[in-house]
Amino acid sequence: MDWTEGLLQVHACPAPVDAHLLRLLGQKSPALRTRLRSGAQQLPSRLIQYPAAPSRGRISVSSEDLQCLAQGEFLNDVIIDFYLKYLLLEGVGGAVAxxxxxxxxxxxxxxxxxxxxxxxxxxxxxxxxxxxxxxxxxxxxxxxxxxxxxxxxxxxxxxxxxxxxxxxxxxxxxxxxxxxxxxxxxxxxxxxxxxxxxxxxxxxxxxxxxxxxxxxxxxxxxxxxxxxxxxxxxxxxxxxxxxxxxxxxxxxxxxxxxxxxxxxxxxxxxxxxxxxxxxxxxxxxxxxxxxxxxxxxxFPRQHVRDKREEIRRLVLRLHREQSG
Missing domain, CATH: 3.30.310.130 (Ubiquitin-related)
Known part of the structure; x- marks a missing residue:
């Protein structure tokens, strides 16, 4: 994979692994450090990790992932995995979950x-x-x-x-x-x-x-x-x-x-x-x-039509809670 794609993969790692890997990469040479800084501007901004630490199996959702919630866009695997886990842990809960x-x-x-x-x-x-x-x-x-x-x-x-x-x-x-x-x-x-x-x-x-x-x-x-x-x-x-x-x-x-x-x-x-x-x-x-x-x-079709905005609001609410 190219450098930018590699950085995206590193950035997707859970903390503190991501920071550790980036620090190791930055210590390789001044040239790499310069490229790292320029490439970092293209990195997606992480909004949340779900479930919050110290829970295992956390999923990182970035601002880039939220873009797929726009009308007409296909959902990516991050949003699919995040919302399914949310439904099981909090969204519905109960005996079936x-x-x-x-x-x-x-x-x-x-x-x-x-x-x-x-x-x-x-x-x-x-x-x-x-x-x-x-x-x-x-x-x-x-x-x-x-x-x-x-x-x-x-x-x-x-x-x-x-x-x-x-x-x-x-x-x-x-x-x-x-x-x-x-x-x-x-x-x-x-x-x-x-x-x-x-x-x-x-x-x-x-x-x-x-x-x-x-x-x-x-x-x-x-x-x-x-x-x-x-x-x-x-x-x-x-x-x-x-x-x-x-x-x-x-x-x-x-x-x-x-x-x-x-x-x-x-x-x-x-x-x-x-x-x-x-x-x-x-x-x-x-x-x-x-x-x-x-x-x-x-279920009525309207439930599906409302779901993009529902998930967006959920991610932003969790972001405020985790940032506070």
């Missing part, structure tokens, strides 16, 4: 990379891919979680893959009792009737809980078969590594469903829809996994 795990957008990027020249060709492909990301879950057993959120960017298009009940080996029926709030909502206090398969919309006395992969995509033209296959392969090896036994994650035992979800009406809001799908699930999750899953009326 506690039973969920959110992967970084880089997870699928690493998982889907082609085999590199130096990688052992005698090792099965699924194990090679798992090797690249195995440390990402060293502090968590994903099979103890009910939901895994995986943001995917394929051919410059964002969509959400949601793995449900990865630790469950077969479907089972569970008793279900609609909450009083859900019954009131169904009585006409909401402007939009919640989908029947969700917590707020379900009126059944029993619901189906099953291990499966839900794909939530705001464009119907996208293809997901290869993505879901790689995720099943990952789960296969992760189970073997974590549990020490064999388990088959096949299309029969771990079904895929392309959910019917609200669709985008332009060419730039796919990342916003991904974030809104995640938020809607945390607030009003699918409780009945009879396939196919229909979520057409999950």
């Amino acid at each position: 506690e039973r969920s795990h959110v992967f970084s957008s880089f997870f699928y990027k690493q998982l889907s990379k082609r085999r590199a020249a130096g990688e052992d060709v005698s090792v099965p492909d699924r194990h090679t891919r798992h090797q690249r990301v195995k440390t990402w879950t060293r502090n968590i057993d994903i099979f103890n979680k009910d939901f895994l959120f995986i943001p995917v960017n394929q051919e410059a298009h964002w969509f959400l893959v949601l793995v449900c009940f990865p630790g469950l080996e077969e479907p089972k029926l569970e008793e279900f009792s609609p909450s009083s709030e859900a019954l009131r909502a169904g009585g006409g206090l909401r402007s939009q009737t919640p989908p029947e398969c969700t917590l707020d919309g379900c009126r059944k006395s029993s619901v189906l809980k099953r291990p499966c992969v839900l794909v939530m995509d705001s464009l119907k033209l996208s293809h997901h078969e290869a993505v879901c296959r790689l995720i099943r392969d990952y789960l296969h090896v992760e189970w073997e590594s974590r549990r020490g036994s064999k388990r088959l994650f096949s299309t029969e035992t771990f079904k895929t469903c392309n959910c019917r979800v609200p669709q985008q009406d332009n060419s730039s809001d796919c990342g916003l829809y991904l974030l809104q799908y995640a938020q809607a699930f945390l607030q009003n999750p699918v409780v009945d996994l009879e396939l196919p899953v229909r979520l057409d009326a999950w």
Whole structure:
């Protein structure tokens, strides 16, 4: 990479690593120090680190990242990762969030990379891919979680893959009792009737809980078969590594469903829809996994239209709090 791009990568490191690396670079020679000063003028201004220190896994959001929140711009991976983490930790919280795990957008990027020249060709492909990301879950057993959120960017298009009940080996029926709030909502206090398969919309006395992969995509033209296959392969090896036994994650035992979800009406809001799908699930999750899953009326389109400004205000508020 060129000098400016290298500086951007250094600047993106969490403190105090960034300052240490820049200091080392500046001590190399007077020429480098001069170039560093001129290149630093092009560096993005860091606004926040989230979550705040001393929490682990912090994400740095810069003023440059905020530019992608302008109308018509595509969301970048920093905004996607930041807002998903915020939803889980603070934005929604509650029981569903506690039973969920959110992967970084880089997870699928690493998982889907082609085999590199130096990688052992005698090792099965699924194990090679798992090797690249195995440390990402060293502090968590994903099979103890009910939901895994995986943001995917394929051919410059964002969509959400949601793995449900990865630790469950077969479907089972569970008793279900609609909450009083859900019954009131169904009585006409909401402007939009919640989908029947969700917590707020379900009126059944029993619901189906099953291990499966839900794909939530705001464009119907996208293809997901290869993505879901790689995720099943990952789960296969992760189970073997974590549990020490064999388990088959096949299309029969771990079904895929392309959910019917609200669709985008332009060419730039796919990342916003991904974030809104995640938020809607945390607030009003699918409780009945009879396939196919229909979520057409999950949320009004205005929620997505408001999201750019909502995220911008959130980042600036956190910036004031962290700067104070």
